Amino acid sequence: MGLESIRCFVLDMDGTIYLGNKLFDYTKEFLHTAEKCGIDIWYYTNNSSKNAKFYISKLKKMGIECEEHKMLISNQVIIKHLLKEHSDSRVYVVGTEYLVNDFIEAGIRVTDTDCDIVVMGFDTTLTYEKLVKSCDFVRNGAILYGVNMDYNCPTETGFIPDCGSICQLVYASTGVKTEFFGKPSSHTADFILEKTGYDKDSLAIIGDRLYTDIALGTNNGFTSILVLSGESSHEDMEKSETKPDFVFGSLKEISKNLKKIYNLHETATSE
Numbered sequence: 001m002g003l004e005s006i007r008c009f010v011l012d013m014d015g016t017i018y019l020g021n022k023l024f025d026y027t028k029e030f031l032h033t034a035e036k037c038g039i040d041i042w043y044y045t046n047n048s049s050k051n052a053k054f055y056i057s058k059l060k061k062m063g064i065e066c067e068e069h070k071m072l073i074s075n076q077v078i079i080k081h082l083l084k085e086h087s088d089s090r091v092y093v094v095g096t097e098y099l100v101n102d103f104i105e106a107g108i109r110v111t112d113t114d115c116d117i118v119v120m121g122f123d124t125t126l127t128y129e130k131l132v133k134s135c136d137f138v139r140n141g142a143i144l145y146g147v148n149m150d151y152n153c154p155t156e157t158g159f160i161p162d163c164g165s166i167c168q169l170v171y172a173s174t175g176v177k178t179e180f181f182g183k184p185s186s187h188t189a190d191f192i193l194e195k196t197g198y199d200k201d202s203l204a205i206i207g208d209r210l211y212t213d214i215a216l217g218t219n220n221g222f223t224s225i226l227v228l229s230g231e232s233s234h235e236d237m238e239k240s241e242t243k244p245d246f247v248f249g250s251l252k253e254i255s256k257n258l259k260k261i262y263n264l265h266e267t268a269t270s271e
């Protein structure tokens with residue numbers, strides 16, 4: 001199966017459409033090409049240190065308009081799960097203001113005293129006190145959830161420890177493993193199918209990271225497309241057990257490919 005059958009791209013953000021605050025010079029051309037081919041564009045980021053509104057305005061500053069409902073983030077996936085499965089639970093959130101506010105706005109009972117569930121996010125405001133509290137709650141029987149399993153977040157100055165690493169610390173202290181909700185979990189796969197309304201055969205995940213973006217595809221039956229413009233190199237891919245369906249240098253090459261495909265079927269796309 002080729003890209004012909006894809007009706008919707010779900011794009012990762014960092015390393016795929018931009019690096020830090022620098023939009024790749026081919027991203028707008030890619031978006032334009034996809035639009036001309038009638039392919040729907042959605043975004044999904046695992047970065048739980050921010051929220052959907054933040055990313056919509058980040059894209060806007062880069063000259064990209066994204067409708068509110070098309071910006072998906074791991075925060076929304078865990079919130080949906082909590083509302084459905086633990087609606088009365090008291091939740092201690094280890095996270096930034098963005099994450100905590102998302103929880104409060106969704107109507108979750110956020111507390112920092114007695115809790116039933118500890119949620120670890122990518123907390124760039126993490127303190128030792130928060131870690132002590134989390135470990136105490138978990139030792140006393142609280143459920144341990146993590147928003148996204150990434151170990152590191154790439155920045156312009158190198159890697160910084162992400163949610164997965166913070167959860168490893170809680171694991172080392174308590175012996176309790178975290179259940180994660182962002183990419184590549186089935187929670188995220190179900191969430192993407194529900195939100196976009198596309199079926200698995202017509203949707204493709206595009207991202208730069210093998211163990212999150214590409215694993216989301218391979219674990220859950222979506223088409224996955226690796227771009228080498230971010231974290232993973234060709235060598236990483238060859239060594240990895242997680243293999244994408246397609247590999248491209250960047251979105252630029254995907255544009256070229258789409259143009260070829262749709263020129264071949266020009267009558268289907270002409271107005």
Ligand SMILES: [Mg+2]
Nearest residue numbers: 012014015208
């Ligand atoms: Mg990325």
